[in-house]
Amino acid sequence: MKIGIVEDEQTLREHLANGLRAAGYSVELAADGEEGWYLVEEFDLDLVVIDLGLPKLSGVELISRIREKKITVPILVLTARSDWQDKVEALESGADDYVVKPFQLEEIVARANALMRRSVGLASPKIEHGPFVLDTVSQKVTVNDVEVELTSYEYKILEYLMLHSDQVISKTRLTDHIYEQDFERDSNVIEVFIGRLRKKIDPESIYKPIETLRGRGYRFLVQDSKESQALLDQ
Amino acid sequence: MRRVRDRTRHSLSRRLRVSATLLTILFLTLVGIVIERAYQLNLLNAVESRLQAHIYTLLTVAELEDGELRIPDLLAETRFNQFDSGLYAFVLDSNSQLLWQSKSFQLLNHVELFTLSRDTQQFVQFISSGEQFNALGQGFLWQGLNGQTMPVTLWVLEDNDYFLEPLTQFRWILWSGLVLVAVLLHFGLWALMYWALRPLKDLARDVHAIEIGELEALPANYPREVRVLSQAFNHMLEHERRQLNRYKSTLADLAHSLKTPLSVIKALLDDPSCQGELRHQVTQQLTRLNQSVSYHLKRPIHQPAYLKQSWCAILPCAKRLTNALSKVYAEKKIVVTLAIKTNVMFPGQEDDLFELLGNLIENGFKYGDSRLQIFAHESTTSGDGNSTIRPQRTLTLGIADDGAGVPVAKRLAIMQRGVRLDAQAEGQGLGLALVNEIVDKYTAKLTIETSELGGALFKLEFVYTT
Numbered sequence: 001m002k003i004g005i006v007e008d009e010q011t012l013r014e015h016l017a018n019g020l021r022a023a024g025y026s027v028e029l030a031a032d033g034e035e036g037w038y039l040v041e042e043f044d045l046d047l048v049v050i051d052l053g054l055p056k057l058s059g060v061e062l063i064s065r066i067r068e069k070k071i072t073v074p075i076l077v078l079t080a081r082s083d084w085q086d087k088v089e090a091l092e093s094g095a096d097d098y099v100v101k102p103f104q105l106e107e108i109v110a111r112a113n114a115l116m117r118r119s120v121g122l123a124s125p126k127i128e129h130g131p132f133v134l135d136t137v138s139q140k141v142t143v144n145d146v147e148v149e150l151t152s153y154e155y156k157i158l159e160y161l162m163l164h165s166d167q168v169i170s171k172t173r174l175t176d177h178i179y180e181q182d183f184e185r186d187s188n189v190i191e192v193f194i195g196r197l198r199k200k201i202d203p204e205s206i207y208k209p210i211e212t213l214r215g216r217g218y219r220f221l222v223q224d225s226k227e228s229q230a231l232l233d234q
Numbered sequence: 235m236r237r238v239r240d241r242t243r244h245s246l247s248r249r250l251r252v253s254a255t256l257l258t259i260l261f262l263t264l265v266g267i268v269i270e271r272a273y274q275l276n277l278l279n280a281v282e283s284r285l286q287a288h289i290y291t292l293l294t295v296a297e298l299e300d301g302e303l304r305i306p307d308l309l310a311e312t313r314f315n316q317f318d319s320g321l322y323a324f325v326l327d328s329n330s331q332l333l334w335q336s337k338s339f340q341l342l343n344h345v346e347l348f349t350l351s352r353d354t355q356q357f358v359q360f361i362s363s364g365e366q367f368n369a370l371g372q373g374f375l376w377q378g379l380n381g382q383t384m385p386v387t388l389w390v391l392e393d394n395d396y397f398l399e400p401l402t403q404f405r406w407i408l409w410s411g412l413v414l415v416a417v418l419l420h421f422g423l424w425a426l427m428y429w430a431l432r433p434l435k436d437l438a439r440d441v442h443a444i445e446i447g448e449l450e451a452l453p454a455n456y457p458r459e460v461r462v463l464s465q466a467f468n469h470m471l472e473h474e475r476r477q478l479n480r481y482k483s484t485l486a487d488l489a490h491s492l493k494t495p496l497s498v499i500k501a502l503l504d505d506p507s508c509q510g511e512l513r514h515q516v517t518q519q520l521t522r523l524n525q526s527v528s529y530h531l532k533r534p535i536h537q538p539a540y541l542k543q544s545w546c547a548i549l550p551c552a553k554r555l556t557n558a559l560s561k562v563y564a565e566k567k568i569v570v571t572l573a574i575k576t577n578v579m580f581p582g583q584e585d586d587l588f589e590l591l592g593n594l595i596e597n598g599f600k601y602g603d604s605r606l607q608i609f610a611h612e613s614t615t616s617g618d619g620n621s622t623i624r625p626q627r628t629l630t631l632g633i634a635d636d637g638a639g640v641p642v643a644k645r646l647a648i649m650q651r652g653v654r655l656d657a658q659a660e661g662q663g664l665g666l667a668l669v670n671e672i673v674d675k676y677t678a679k680l681t682i683e684t685s686e687l688g689g690a691l692f693k694l695e696f697v698y699t700t
Contacts, residue, residue, distance in 0.1 A: 009494050015501030053490050080493035081486055082528060084555065084592030085585065091558035098562070102497035102524055105504055118564055 001116060001160060002026045002177045004048040006036030006062065007078065008055055016049065019105040020112065024139060024152055024159075026180045033057025040066055044176055045073050046116050049108065052079040052090060060093045067094035074115040078103070113137065120163045127162045130222035132201065132209060134162050143201050153178065154197050157190070161210065161220035170217035194218060247431050254423045262412045262419075273404050278368075281397050282357050285370035288390045292323055298378035303333050303386060314338050320393035328385040347371065349387040359394075366394035433460045440464075444471070446581075448545075489531045496524050529667065545579040548610045548631070551587050555595050556608070563599040573609040581629065581698045586672045593665035594633040594692050602635030605687050609634075631694040634685030645682040 003025045007013040010031070017027045028043055030036040033054040040048055040062075048066075052059035063075055077090045077098040087098050096118075097111050113136050117125060127134045131144040139155055141148045150158065156178045161169060171190045198210055211219045244252075288311065296305045303325060313321035314336040324335040326349050350356055350373030357370050369391040376384040433456050443449040451471060452464040499520055503513055549572065556570045580587045591608075598606040608631075615626045669692075673680045678696045685691035 009498060011498040012494065012501055015498075015504065019504070053494075080490040082489070082531075083486075083585070084588040087592070088554050088558045088588070091561055092554065096561060100528075101493040102500045102520075105501075114565065 598635040601637035629696040634691040635689040636687035637689040
């Protein structure tokens with residue numbers, strides 16, 4: 001999952017970036033409103049954290065521009081001003097949640113997590129598809145109630161696929177959401193991760209949850225859903 | 235020590251009305267007295283002339299024969315012939331002995347009319363037996379046909395009634411006329427003062443309208459003299475508003491410039507390289523510092539009544555807040571019911587209403603399970619009929635949720651500054667302390683009860699005069 005951070009205070013920006021990276025997200029950074037707009041336009045972000053007091057283009061202006069362009073990325077606002085009118089104005093301009101400065105990093109991670117789940121229509125922090133359960137808070141994956149040990153990248157790929165289940169996700173999109181901008185992209189790495197994931201979560205190949213669609217990408221679909229999908233395809 | 239006069243005891247119109255009334259009475263009384271006096275003098279002159287004419291008439295019929303003065307018994311003026319008619323005449327010799335008297339003459343007690351020397355005349359007024367008389371006497375040296383002479387004094391007396399009667403009549407006409415003039419003048423002056431003082435009354439009404447937030451500035455349609463004042467007042471108001479806005483934006487900038495460094499310090503403390511007791515201590519102090527900064531920056535700004543914004547409608551504010559917070563707490567799928575009529579107004583500043591409702595509604599979203607009710611209604615307590623007591627209105631605002639509610643024991647504590655019921659729920663202590671500050675500012679009342687939904691009900695009551 002890729003998160004954009006638009007914050008003019010360098011120390012705070014780095015702190016947020018480190019915290020979110022540690023929580024398993026890939027992060028893109030911007031130091032002012034214009035750069036923030038570039039981030040949102042350029043990357044397919046899963047969430048953007050925007051400070052309201054930004055140089056060049058204010059936070060509210062940036063949010064309004066994002067929503068005017070029909071970009072539906074969830075927006076978490078950071079604000080030093082805790083007036084309700086400011087909060088309401090930020091939310092009305094298109095933000096989805098706000099955190100008042102100074103904040104706890106854990107709070108940002110929890111809110112970011114909740115917002116990203118909400119954006120794909122999940123109410124609970126647990127994503128369940130048949131025997132596969134992924135807890136976005138504890139970052140644990142269980143299959144038939146048995147915990148599966150995953151590396152950070154494996155978890156990121158599985159989380160993204162499960163959040164966007166039933167959708168075909170291209171390798172490029174997966175790379176974009178999992179790695180940061182300056183990472184050297186190699187599509188083979190994704191294939192290796194997918195291979196390892198399949199072995200870890202479905203060693204007997206009973207459910208075959210990750211489907212490969214040649215030349216198009218991958219799709220997370222469990223057996224029950226596969227049958228209904230097949231009916232739909234007919 | 236300099237004594238301060240109480241200027242508030244009498245209103246301007248009362249001062250003018252009383253002084254105009256007193257002046258009118260004084261002026262018209264003086265005018266009445268002068269006119270009456272002039273008429274009286276005129277009347278006395280007329281009496282004297284009349285008595286003089288009677289003397290001449292008597293002289294034409296009087297004769298001196300054999301050393302005796304003879305005047306016919308019956309005279310042309312019938313009042314001389316009729317006893318006690320009120321017109322009398324008599325003649326005295328040089329020894330004040332009565333030589334002749336008219337038939338009408340009565341014995342006047344204690345009348346000491348005296349002889350007058352030759353060719354002198356005297357007009358006197360005297361009282362005898364309780365009756366007042368006007369008398370004119372003239373001294374002659376009477377010369378008979380045979381050349382004999384006799385010094386005599388001829389007195390003609392007239393009852394004062396002949397003087398008083400026209401005077402009384404005149405007085406009645408004069409004073410009733412003056413009273414009528416006074417009444418007309420009085421009403422005229424009152425009307426004049428009402429018209430002249432009208433702009434001041436309008437000014438007072440407009441200033442009150444500013445106080446209660448119905449007007450933002452004084453209108454420009456006053457007479458020239460008042461316009462100077464209204465323009466100065468408007469300038470002052472504008473200046474104060476600008477000052478307040480500057481103050482507010484300075485506070486907002488201060489908030490931003492304080493909170494970002496606080497966030498940075500917090501971030502630095504989160505770094506794994508910073509460990510141990512120092513980190514713990516700094517974190518603790520930082521939390522205190524942050525709470526203090528947040529509290530003082532968000533405290534309601536007490537501004538003078540005349541700078542109050544217009545009354546603000548509650549419904550749009552509640553709608554904006556619930557819409558915004560429904561987005562933040564989307565996962566809880568809380569059903570919000572707003573029982574607020576569009577015409578229900580908050581008697582104060584919009585900022586304060588936002589802070590009040592924002593904090594209480596957010597609590598509702600946080601602690602409620604599935605339902606949140608917000609209501610507002612107004613009721614009027616009529617005055618006692620006395621114009622000085624205006625009718626009072628009470629605005630009741632309520633925010634009810636279906637959460638766990640507030641335990642009775644904690645209801646008092648929750649309203650104290652900085653007391654947090656649930657340390658996990660961020661910002662609650664501060665939010666409610668700010669609600670408490672605003673409640674104080676408006677001398678309103680906040681009660682925490684159990685709502686019909688089963689959770690907490692925060693009820694606010696604002697009493698104000700219309």
